[in-house]
Amino acid sequence: MRKTLNVLGLVSLALLLAASALAGDEGGGKKLDGKKLFKEVCKGCHGAEAPAGEYAPMFLIQEQWTKFFAEDYATTHKGLTVSESDTTKVLDAITPEMLEAIRAFCLEGAADSEHPMTCG
Ligand code: HEC
Known part of the structure; x- marks a missing residue:
């Protein structure tokens, strides 16, 4: 159970990072x-x-x-x-x-x- 939670945590962190990278491109992009x-x-x-x-x-x-x-x-x-x-x-x-x-x-x-x- 603990392991599953950790994996989920990592996945959501990765999604969060991807999302903010995308947002960055749209807003303050070059x-x-x-x-x-x-x-x-x-x-x-x-x-x-x-x-x-x-x-x-x-x-x-x-x-x-x-x-x-x-x-x-x-x-x-x-x-x-x-x-x-x-x-x-x-x-x-x-x-x-x-x-x-x-x-x-x-x-x-x-x-x-x-x-x-x-x-x-
Ligand atoms: C706060 C209002 C305002 C904004 C924002 C503004 N203008 Fe103007 N613009 C004016 C006014 C007032 C004049 C008339 C100036 C005059 O007759 O001396 C004018 C004149 C002009 C003219 C006629 C030529 C000249 O230099 O008088 C052009 C072309 C023009 N503006 C384009 C733009 C463009 C492109 C933008 C966006 C980058 C822009 N304006 C932003 C108010 C504005």
């Missing part, structure tokens, strides 16, 4: 999901009828997205906070890694790309 981030981060201010203007990858061509991320974003989004209740600066809330993933998604779905994408 490859960030640009589409998901665009939805979560950008769409909050750039959804349909948003005062800041609606934006989706296919709203601009690749050249415009490249210029936006390289030059304009840092200036035009500088003073903005995440929301009225969350006063974290947008520029701080979006890490360089997140921004890179979003940039890649926008370029991939730009108006002149192979697969223009309507929404993040």
